[in-house]
Amino acid sequence: MPKESAQPWTLARRAELMNPSFIREILKVTERPGIISFAGGLPSPKTFPVDAFAQACAQVLRSDGAAALQYAASEGYGPLREAVAAMLPWKVDPDHVLITTGSQQGLDLVAKILVDHGSRVLVETPTYLGALQAFTPMEPQIVSVDSDDEGVRVEDLDGKAEGARFLYVLPNFQNPTGRTMSEARRAALSARAARLGLPLVEDNPYGDLWFDAAPPLPLSARNPDGCVYLGSFSKVLAPGLRLGFLVAPPAIFPKLLQAKQAADLHSPSFNQRMVSDVLKDGFLDRHVPTIRALYRSQRDAMLAALAREMRGLDVTWNTPVGGMFLWARLPAGVSAVDLLPKAVDRGVAFVPGAAFYAEDADARTLRLSFVTASHEQIDTGVAALAQVIREATKR
């Protein structure tokens, strides 16, 4: 009845900048039954400690149901903040730990308190798509820093760091490339960033998923006052609880806390107590090695399949030493975006690398997740992928 103005809405400028997630749209296609997907960034459900969660739920509700179900402090549940501080490989004050609704929320909060319209934000080439999505609504100028197999090239910072609000880096088994920043690169980056007055936002969701040796010390451990560190329980326990955390220096912690309170008051108290209960008695020390072993064997299966199936094709790929992803590059003239629908027709999916570049995408790149498909599916999927590449290069 009162329909005089059917369309009264005026969108904020930032809303116009948001785009449907490229990956999201792709994932819809890859959810078709029968598709072998190397596209998703999903941990293997085999690694979810369902029984431990069931016990923890029962325990938390029995021993402290009223508190677990009530409103709680925005900072997070005290014992969980303490457990996070104790887990990290440098001296962290639990008062500097903020529990977040997944580490994605950490990216949102960081952007909220540090980014004005037009602020320069530096990212790796390529970089995590979800970070670009979290930063974009705050309308930054996103600038890519040249990167190689060890991460950002430190010399490229000099012209770009001035006035930048921060550099966002994912040093361990990066999403999307699977690459890891070497000790030498970390030392150089840490020193250069400190000299340039460039804050670092260090994202480390995969750091515990190493295959042969733990990665070098985080950047945050080298200069805690100049870094925000983001971590997650999604890859070592389960993503469906949406629990992550950040560690921030006193200079900005209070503002992150206020932004957190305004965003969702606090992360679920029930989930925080449940995870705190699961973490007791060194659970992760027993559990995480099983994930490492599984993911290493998955990586090996994919490397073997690539070596076998891509023979004679000008396809290259790296050998990640941890995490969930492998980065490949197609022959000259073959675009991963163009290849995807053909691959899907053959029953296999991946994510074109172009999705992960803030500027100047390398159209030949693609991201392959090796953790969710079975070894048999990996063999079949990589063979199908090789076949569509072969056809694409024949023309």
Added chain:
Amino acid sequence: MPKESAQPWTLARRAELMNPSFIREILKVTERPGIISFAGGLPSPKTFPVDAFAQACAQVLRSDGAAALQYAASEGYGPLREAVAAMLPWKVDPDHVLITTGSQQGLDLVAKILVDHGSRVLVETPTYLGALQAFTPMEPQIVSVDSDDEGVRVEDLDGKAEGARFLYVLPNFQNPTGRTMSEARRAALSARAARLGLPLVEDNPYGDLWFDAAPPLPLSARNPDGCVYLGSFSKVLAPGLRLGFLVAPPAIFPKLLQAKQAADLHSPSFNQRMVSDVLKDGFLDRHVPTIRALYRSQRDAMLAALAREMRGLDVTWNTPVGGMFLWARLPAGVSAVDLLPKAVDRGVAFVPGAAFYAEDADARTLRLSFVTASHEQIDTGVAALAQVIREATKR
């Protein structure tokens, strides 16, 4: 070692606008043991269906643990979206329901997609503090609309609505005042807003907590294309799960969804399935009446104590017909902010009304929550409050 720039951080302009929550700081004081608190906005833990949650946790993990613990769609869990749509008193398409991490997140998302720096946003006088906190980071110009016991005065919109991005209203048992918008006022507001092209953001966390009769139909039911509706499971189930929802028209739903994805990917899939399981078989139809009965008896206890203890003092208060809060006004010359420390010294706490005004606060007002204290504590606390008011007026 690399400490050349100990303070490299530049805060965004919006961060400077954020303040520690007034209520937060107060709550810290009121958490002192022995304080009778009418300050918090906490539901009574007596109403938390702990056993139903325990059963649902076990059921969800047993029947579908892998999916419940995995990443999931940003929109929310399908059956929960359908349950929400079915619960609402107008025809709602589940595709227009977005599950949020508490309804606080709904406010954050709405501000993100609708508010630019300097955009005018209209609010009631007084209004929910958490909404002011959620809107402020997006740097709006917040304008208060004159309000009386029935909510916003519709005639005051004419000069203020032009160019406003939306009017934020909480029509049922408002936080902080406990007041309810009448049917006549709703009809008038709905018609006027439609004529003015003024979108409404309708927040309804307390609507189910009515004492004698259900409140009139939501504004959103009258003009769904011109309204965003925010709801919550915090008051009918438990806040510690952090689950709320919003209903938005197709004109803006996709942008809210994109903002949601960037904010925390999705709300906890485990919690969504757990609540979906609890809701089965009409659980709320049996459970919510017990909350209503409890809160009505709590309200009655506070009204009786106020009538008894405030006799002879020029204190006024309203009679909420639902919800958790009652609104009182102190004698002329007595400021609630000044009174609070004296009250806390006497062992009783409340929230000064000044916290809830976007502009021109009425310093004599205060918010009293009647739901968490026992009847005996209500008697003792109100008597103590009367005593400090008596002393303040004697001077």
